[in-house]
Amino acid sequence: MREIPASVDEYIAGFPRETQALLTQLRNAILRAAPGAEEKISYRMPAYFLDGVLVYFGAYKNHIGFYPTASGMRAFQAQCAGYVSSKGAVQFRLDRPLPLGLVEEMVRFRVRENAERSAMLRGR
Secondary structure (H helix, E strand, C coil): CCCCCCCHHHHHHCCCHHHHHHHHHHHHHHHHHCCCCEEEEECCEEEEECCCEEEEEEECCCEEEEECHHHHHHHCCCCCCCCCECCCCEEEECCCCCCHHHHHHHHHHHHHHHHHHHHHHHCC
16 A cells, blocks of 8 residues: 655655646646645545635546535536546546636635535634
């Protein structure tokens, strides 16, 4: 089993150059949509937190898994119809361009969702 990477940079560096380029594009899209997010490794993959977990991603042999949580997948079910997906994840094939606009929309949705939940909890 691979060692747990110490950082997102180390995680990305562990893949072939072509995959590294895609992972870097995905990372940059996430950070554009959530500039205040904390970036760390969780569950052995890159994770982004702002008022709680936002999204995760992970690279595999033939795809990149993007994990916007179940609520993120429900909200973007129609936009993800052309991809292999599950309750909390969508797969982006390595041989196709990443849908960076969709990724940014999903991350912004998660930022709003977390901010609303956080505000509600503070108001109690």
